[in-house]
Amino acid sequence: MNNAVRTVVNRFNTCVVTLQDSPRLGRLIRRRMTVVSYVGRRSGRRFSTPVTYFRTADGVRIDVMMPDSKNWWRNFTGDGGPLTVRLDDAERTGHATATRLNSRKAVVNVRLTT
Known part of the structure; x- marks a missing residue:
């Protein structure tokens, strides 16, 4: 990803995270994001990223569109790994597993544990 695109993505992500706490728009945004x-x-560093999600019977599903342009979901391929997700104004932990469906889409399924 070139620097101009990365800058736009970072600004968008910052805006979404800020709007989630907004008294007016927060509830609307938190319904799907x-x-x-x-x-x-590999890095051992902690990362946070905004995503769209859908609730499932035992957790959430995150659809990753254009998976070749995103790296975060690859942390959950194979056996998957731990993940924290903010739901209903609380941090919930879970185990995430990623599956690539095709060249245009991957899915991360999160089974909540708390």
Whole structure:
């Protein structure tokens, strides 16, 4: 990803995270968008990123569109790994597993544990 695109993405992500706490728009945004946090497998650093999500019977599903242009979801391929997701104004932990469906879409399923 070139620097101009990265700058736009970072600004958008910052805006979404800020709007989630907004008294007027927060509730509307939190219905479909949240922030996930995880520790990178190779770097060991903690990352947080806003994502759109859908609730499932035992957790949440995150659709990753254009997976080749995003790296975060690759931390959850294979056996998956731990993830924290903000839901209903609380941090919830879970185990995430990622599956690539095709060249245009991957899915991260999060089974909540708390």
